[in-house]
Amino acid sequence: MAPSSGGAHSSRWYVIQVVTGKEEAMCRLIERLAPEGSLEECFTPRYATEMKVRGQWVPAKKPLFPGYIIAASSHVDLLAETLRRTPEFTRLLSVGETFVPLHEEDQAWIGAFTKRGDRTVPMSTGVMEGDRVVVLDGPLVGCEAMIKSVNRHKSLAILEFEICGRRVATKVGLGIVRRRK
Numbered sequence: 001m002a003p004s005s006g007g008a009h010s011s012r013w014y015v016i017q018v019v020t021g022k023e024e025a026m027c028r029l030i031e032r033l034a035p036e037g038s039l040e041e042c043f044t045p046r047y048a049t050e051m052k053v054r055g056q057w058v059p060a061k062k063p064l065f066p067g068y069i070i071a072a073s074s075h076v077d078l079l080a081e082t083l084r085r086t087p088e089f090t091r092l093l094s095v096g097e098t099f100v101p102l103h104e105e106d107q108a109w110i111g112a113f114t115k116r117g118d119r120t121v122p123m124s125t126g127v128m129e130g131d132r133v134v135v136l137d138g139p140l141v142g143c144e145a146m147i148k149s150v151n152r153h154k155s156l157a158i159l160e161f162e163i164c165g166r167r168v169a170t171k172v173g174l175g176i177v178r179r180r181k
Contacts, residue, residue, distance in 0.1 A: 123173030
C-alpha cells in the first residue's frame with residue numbers, strides 16, 4: 001500500500017539510519033532543514049532503565065535503536081530530499097528503490113508505550129520463576145515471549161522483533177524485583 005499524500009492522519013513513520021550517538025542532534029538538524037509541513041515529528045525512541053552510579057541506582061534513558069531515528073511524514077519524497085541536503089550521514093531505510101515505512105504493528109507498539117514529545121518506553125518490573133520471566137508491571141506485561149534474555153544486574157531485557165524486514169534485537173528496562181519459587 002503506497003502512503004497517501006493527505007493530511008496528518010496519513011503520515012507514516014520512516015526509519016533513518018544515522019551515526020550512533022548522534023541520534024538527537026540529527027533529529028534537530030532534520031527538523032531545521034525540512035520544508036514547512038513536510039515533517040510531523042522526528043525522534044529517537046528511548047527506553048527508561050536504571051544505572052548504578054557510585055553505588056546508587058539512578059534513572060537513565062537510552063536509545064531503543066542505537067544509530068536509528070524515526071521521522072513521521074506524509075511526504076516521503078520531501079523527507080528524502082531533506083536527507084540528501086543533510087551534511088551528515090543519513091540513510092532512509094528502503095527495500096530496493098522503495099522507501100519503506102515502519103510496519104503498522106511496530107509503529108503501534110512504540111506508539112502504545114510512548115507519546116509525542118516523550119518517546120521513552122517506561123521501565124517494566126517483574127519476577128523470575130525458575131528460568132522464566134513474569135512481568136508484573138509496565139509495557140512488557142503480556143510480551144514475555146518477545147524477551148530473549150534478561151540482564152538482572154543492569155535491569156535490562158533484550159527483545160527481538162522484526163523492523164522493516166530486518167530482525168532486530170533491542171534493550172528495554174526491566175527491573176527484576178525478586179525470584180519466585
